[in-house]
Amino acid sequence: MKFTRILLFILGLVPFCTQAQLLKAKAKYTRADTLRGMLTPLRTCYDINYYHLDVKFDIDKKFISGSNRFKFTATENFTKLQFDLFDNLKIEKVVYKGANLPFKREFNAVFVTFPKTITKGSKDEFTVYYSGNPVVAKKAPWDGGVVYTADSLGKPFVATACQGLGASVWWPNKDHQADEVDSMLISISVPTGLQDVSNGRLRKTTDLKNGYTKFDWFVGSPINNYGVAVNIANYAHISDTYAGEKGNLSLDYWVLSYNAAKAKKHFDANVKPMLKAFENWFGPYPWYEDGYKLVETPFLGMEHQSAVAYGNKYGNGYLGQDLSLTGWGLKWDYIVVHESGHEWFGNNVTSKDIADMWIHEGFTDYSESLFIESNYGKQAGLEYNLGLRKGIDNDGPIVGPYNVNKEGSGDMYPKGSVLLNTIRTIINDDAKWRDILRGLNKTFYHKTVTYDDITGYISQQAGMNLAPVFDQYLHYKTLPILNIENVNGRLYIRWIAEAANFTMPVKIRVKGGEYKFVTVTNTLKPFEIAGLTKDNVEVDTFNYYIGTLIE
Numbered sequence: 001m002k003f004t005r006i007l008l009f010i011l012g013l014v015p016f017c018t019q020a021q022l023l024k025a026k027a028k029y030t031r032a033d034t035l036r037g038m039l040t041p042l043r044t045c046y047d048i049n050y051y052h053l054d055v056k057f058d059i060d061k062k063f064i065s066g067s068n069r070f071k072f073t074a075t076e077n078f079t080k081l082q083f084d085l086f087d088n089l090k091i092e093k094v095v096y097k098g099a100n101l102p103f104k105r106e107f108n109a110v111f112v113t114f115p116k117t118i119t120k121g122s123k124d125e126f127t128v129y130y131s132g133n134p135v136v137a138k139k140a141p142w143d144g145g146v147v148y149t150a151d152s153l154g155k156p157f158v159a160t161a162c163q164g165l166g167a168s169v170w171w172p173n174k175d176h177q178a179d180e181v182d183s184m185l186i187s188i189s190v191p192t193g194l195q196d197v198s199n200g201r202l203r204k205t206t207d208l209k210n211g212y213t214k215f216d217w218f219v220g221s222p223i224n225n226y227g228v229a230v231n232i233a234n235y236a237h238i239s240d241t242y243a244g245e246k247g248n249l250s251l252d253y254w255v256l257s258y259n260a261a262k263a264k265k266h267f268d269a270n271v272k273p274m275l276k277a278f279e280n281w282f283g284p285y286p287w288y289e290d291g292y293k294l295v296e297t298p299f300l301g302m303e304h305q306s307a308v309a310y311g312n313k314y315g316n317g318y319l320g321q322d323l324s325l326t327g328w329g330l331k332w333d334y335i336v337v338h339e340s341g342h343e344w345f346g347n348n349v350t351s352k353d354i355a356d357m358w359i360h361e362g363f364t365d366y367s368e369s370l371f372i373e374s375n376y377g378k379q380a381g382l383e384y385n386l387g388l389r390k391g392i393d394n395d396g397p398i399v400g401p402y403n404v405n406k407e408g409s410g411d412m413y414p415k416g417s418v419l420l421n422t423i424r425t426i427i428n429d430d431a432k433w434r435d436i437l438r439g440l441n442k443t444f445y446h447k448t449v450t451y452d453d454i455t456g457y458i459s460q461q462a463g464m465n466l467a468p469v470f471d472q473y474l475h476y477k478t479l480p481i482l483n484i485e486n487v488n489g490r491l492y493i494r495w496i497a498e499a500a501n502f503t504m505p506v507k508i509r510v511k512g513g514e515y516k517f518v519t520v521t522n523t524l525k526p527f528e529i530a531g532l533t534k535d536n537v538e539v540d541t542f543n544y545y546i547g548t549l550i551e
Contacts, residue, residue, distance in 0.1 A: 029404040032107035036084070036166065037354070037405030039178055042111065045078040048174055048181045049123070055171065056189040056212060057196075057232060059156045062148055065131035066189075068172045072125065074118045083110050084168035084175035089132035091172075096126040108168055108175075134170040137161060140299035141309070145169055149298045151233060151256050156194060158232040159297045159309065164354065164407070167225035178352040178448050180222040189214045190232050197231045197254045199223060199307045200290040219306070220289045222446045224350050229304035231295045236260040238267070242275050242292070245284040249275070250291040259296065259314065266314040267294060270336040277374035278344060278367060283438040286348035286445065294336065301335040303342030303364075310335055323414075324387025328372050328380050341367035344441050352448045355400035357407040358474060359454055362398070362416020369417060385421045386542060388414040398474045399451065409477065418545040419473045425543040426469070426505055427462050428517070436461045465503075472499035473545075481547035482506060482520065486534045494524040496549070507540035508532070515540055 048070065055066035070083065085091065086108045094101040094112055103112045110128075118124055137145035144165030151157045160170055168175040185203075188196040189212045200219035207213055231254070238253040238260060251271060255263040271294070279285060285292060290306040300319070302309040312319065312335035322329030345367070346360035365388070373381030391414040398415060400408035409415075424433045436458055443457060455470040472480050480497040495502050502522045507515040510531045518527055539548055 029401070029406070033404040033406070035082075035107055035109040036175065038403040039176060040082065041076070042078075042080060042082040043174060043176060043179070045074065045076045046072040046081055046118075046174075047075050048072050048179050050183055050185075051173065051181050052185045052187065053171055053228070054187040054189075055230075057158065057191075057230070059148065059158055059191060059232070062133050062136060062146070063131070064134060064146075064170065067127050067129045069127045070125055070173075071123070074120050074122050074124065077117050077120050078114075079117050080111060080113045082174075083112070083128070083172055084108055084166065085110055085128070085130060085172040086135065086166075086169050089130055089134060089170075092129040092131060094126055094128050101126065108166070110172070128172040130172055135165075137299070141302045146230075147298050151258075153234075153258070155234045156191070156232060157256070157298045158230070159299065160228075160230045161297075161299055161302050161309065163226040163302065164405075166405070167228060170230075171228070173225050175225055177224055177226075177350055177354060180224050180350065180446075180448060182222055184219040184223055184228070186217040186219065186228065186230075187214055188217075188230050188232075193234070194232050195235045195254070197235060197293070197295045197307060198229055199227065199305055221287055221306075223305050224347065227303065227305035227347055229295075229302075229307050229309065231297055231307070231309070233296070235296070236263075238264050240268075242272055244275060244288070245279050246288045249285055249288055252291060252293045253295075254293065255296040262314050263296070266333065267336070270333045271340075273332075273375055274337050274340050274371060277371045278341060280374060281367070281370045281434060281437050282344040283441040286343055286441065292340075292343075301339045303339045303346050303360075305343065305347040308336075308339045308343070310339070312336070322387075323391060324384045325390060326383050326387040328376065328384040328387075329368075331376070332371065334368070337368055337371050338364060341371075348441055348446060349444045349454075350448045352450055353402050354405055354407050355402045356449075356451050356454075357400070358398045358412035358416045359449065359451075361412045362420060365413045365417035366420040369421065382421070382543070385417060388417055389545060390414075392418070392545075394477050394479065396477050408474075411477075415473065415545070419470075422473075422544055423458065423462075423466060423469065425507070425540070426464070426466070432462065468497075468499045468502045469504050472497050472502055475499070479545065479547045480504065481549050482539055483524070483549045483551075484534060484537060485524065485551050490526055491528070491532065491534065491537075492524045493518065493520050493527045495520050495522045497522060506544060506546070509538050509540075511536045511538040513538075 050071035052069040135145035137147050140147045141161035144162045147159045149157050162169045166175045186198040192213045196215040198217040200217045203218045204216040235254040236257040240251040242249045287306045293307045294310045297309040297311045300311045317330045318334040341364040345363035351359045369381040369385040396409040398408045398412045400406045459466040476498045485492045505517045505519045509515045
């Protein structure tokens, strides 16, 4: 997902600021926010195993109708549960064992009561039938919903994008990131002559003999609700393979028919170098069973699992711009690299609460620097990472409030990336750093995670307590300030920071000399480096995103 300030930064499109779904400020939270964001007993009482989403798109009327089958395992005894569907969509009925279940709606939450207790450990199912006109997205992917437009030949061009706003904007589900369905069948019926491209692999195409064709896509791996996608157009299909760490990975590109030639050339130049870099740094592509797809969409991009949305006009950079202003960002397609990076961080490793969206965006923003390093050398990657600081506002904590479906500051993108480079510098062992990144994807493979899961794992594998560093950069908007004082001819040093017991080693040298690591706490203490004075001290602010106060 791209944060609004990127567009403000490069294009000055102020109206986007008020339309961004993920990043608009909210001063207080309501019952509706809690129903959407909290894992209450009515949600945790069942674990989703399988969905069969079966939906027809009437494009002319911007109307959808269909059903979703919920197969689940009871984690507790219960008679009532919650699923989610936006209240502008009508629930026709909820069917359980051939009978209609009673249900009540509150905001976008739906509460279903069963005729008898569903016992812990039992497997069961129900089906929701629904219809209506889902929210139409105005500036997808920032505001979310369904995009209805036409290609340059006047043919329908339709897609979904709902991160943050919620998948329940267009289909019924347990709309919380913590519970990913284990597998899913996505059946989408569209006007005959068009194609639907969704996640996973195409199992079957059926002419319904009523002016519609149904496309059945099966996802054989866990998938998060917001990653489930519908893309409808007159598509051309380009196929290829990549010899990856787990064998041959299928590559499928679905593009508007008249873009096939330039799409093939452009994707050939970007996709395999991206996969090679990310498999090296993060481990095998997480979805070999479902394949890798790029799907042309009428919006810029989104990390739809195994069906990455692409709308960057087959050019390098981000809409032709370099977000780092270093030149390195113009050598590759930002959307191909960034959105594909989310296949590891966001889709494979998924935050349980959107408050920890920095796990998705910080690591994926950082993946851009690693992509550059793999293709142009480490110095180039570091220069790009340094350039990203221009996009940091330090306007609020990166971690958002929990249980209300609200993320933190948009700084989660560039500041998250810069933080990870700082952590790498502290560890000072590139082989270990690579092992940590690969280990995150292996340890938390196809799992949902918390803040403590990620920060604790990195500290454990690094062999050092990095908790205060993560705390300062993620929970406070201000930077730690390295304070060096000359007291009666002797140098003293400390960190000025909000995080409790803040400690971070930093690289210091006599100007022009060799850097040395100095362990610094928030208590003013003397330190010595041969020949160092307050007038010739040089701090590594190339790799450390910090403030300095030398007096």
